[in-house]
Amino acid sequence: MLxxxxxxxxxxxxxxxxxxAPYLALQTLPxxxxxxxxxxxxxxxxxxxVLLLFVLVQLSVFIAxxxxxxxxxxxxxxxxxxxxxxxxxxxxxxxQVIWRLLIAxxxxVVLAITTGVDKxxxxxxxxxxxxxxxxxxxxxLQIWIAFIATVTFIFVLEKGTGNAPRFIGVARQLRxxxxxxxxxxxxxxxxxxxxTFAQSKLAFMLGSVLDDGKLGTVxxxxxxxxxxxxxxxxxxxxxxxxxxxxRASYRRMGAQEVKP
Numbered sequence: 001m002l003x004x005x006x007x008x009x010x011x012x013x014x015x016x017x018x019x020x021a022p023y024l025a026l027q028t029l030p031x032x033x034x035x036x037x038x039x040x041x042x043x044x045x046x047x048x049x050v051l052l053l054f055v056l057v058q059l060s061v062f063i064a065x066x067x068x069x070x071x072x073x074x075x076x077x078x079x080x081x082x083x084x085x086x087x088x089x090x091x092x093x094x095x096q097v098i099w100r101l102l103i104a105x106x107x108x109v110v111l112a113i114t115t116g117v118d119k120x121x122x123x124x125x126x127x128x129x130x131x132x133x134x135x136x137x138x139x140x141l142q143i144w145i146a147f148i149a150t151v152t153f154i155f156v157l158e159k160g161t162g163n164a165p166r167f168i169g170v171a172r173q174l175r176x177x178x179x180x181x182x183x184x185x186x187x188x189x190x191x192x193x194x195x196t197f198a199q200s201k202l203a204f205m206l207g208s209v210l211d212d213g214k215l216g217t218v219x220x221x222x223x224x225x226x227x228x229x230x231x232x233x234x235x236x237x238x239x240x241x242x243x244x245x246x247r248a249s250y251r252r253m254g255a256q257e258v259k260p
Contacts, residue, residue: 027071031064032231035130036224054128055098061130061231062094062152068239069156076247080160096165097155101129101148104167108144132238133231135196142196146188146238150174150181153242180249187241192234199230 035057042053070082085093105126112122127136129152131145151170158169174181203226 027067028064028235029228029232031060031067032133032228032235033224035060035064035133036227036231039130039134039227040220040224055102058098058101058129059091059094061133061235062098063090064231065129065132065152065235065239066090066094066156068235069153069160069243072236072239072243073160076243078243078247080157081162082156082160093159093165097152098129100155100165100167101152104148104151132192133234134227135199135230138193138196138200142192143185143189146185146192149188149238150185150242153239153246157246176253177246177249180245180252184241184245187245188238191237191241195230195234195237 038053038057038060042050042057045053066082070080073080073082105128108125109122112125113119124137124141125144127141127145129148131141132149132152136145154170154173155165157173159165163169206226
């Protein structure tokens with residue numbers, strides 16, 4: 001932990017902090033665009049390929065999330081090895097995280113049903129990681145999505161420090177930074193509820209402009225742009241909250257360890 005703090009200070013001292021500029025979006029947007037198009041195609045795709053498209057959407061959103069984490073960590077003055085990953089390594093890492101999350105979703109649904117929760121309500125826990133970028137439903141479901149975003153962010157932090165993506169590592173980080181992560185969880189939940197509500201209302205108001213997702217029309221491009229814009233905003237705010245929260249936690253822990 002002290003090594004991570006020292007590395008963070010060294011990066012700031014050398015001035016190697018990535019500046020927040022429009023070009024950062026260029027590395028995130030292609031993946032969000034791909035995820036958006038795949039989600040729209042899922043509405044008309046044969047049942048046999050819906051599951052495959054669902055997984056591909058999760059992978060696309062995760063890589064966008066990964067890129068955002070890399071940039072935001074550097075922006076905050078932190079250090080990470082994520083920028084050293086090749087495209088193939090990013091794809092493998094994305095799959096390692098996504099299949100673990102899918103198992104967690106399945107366990108959550110089963111536990112909810114066994115404890116008496118209505119099966120339709122329990123099924124909403126199977127929202128997928130893409131619930132972070134795209135609004136599934138309004139309300140308390142966003143609290144669950146905020147928790148998934150936190151867990152995924154910890155997976156990314158573990159990878160950035162050379163550790164394998166394992167739930168035991170996530171549990172250790174949750175225990176170490178429980179105070180800060182609980183606060184960020186509240187902020188994330190509130191933000192996701194607010195932006196999901198706003199996005200849904202705006203989509204309703206623009207219903208005459210946004211079409212039903214059929215490809216090949218001007219309305220489709222407007223719809224895609226609308227969704228991608230909000231998905232970009234959602235991911236960047238979520239990553240910013242988590243990054244600066246964990247940074248503050250490390251600083252607080254470092255200050256405590258240097259006290260006589």
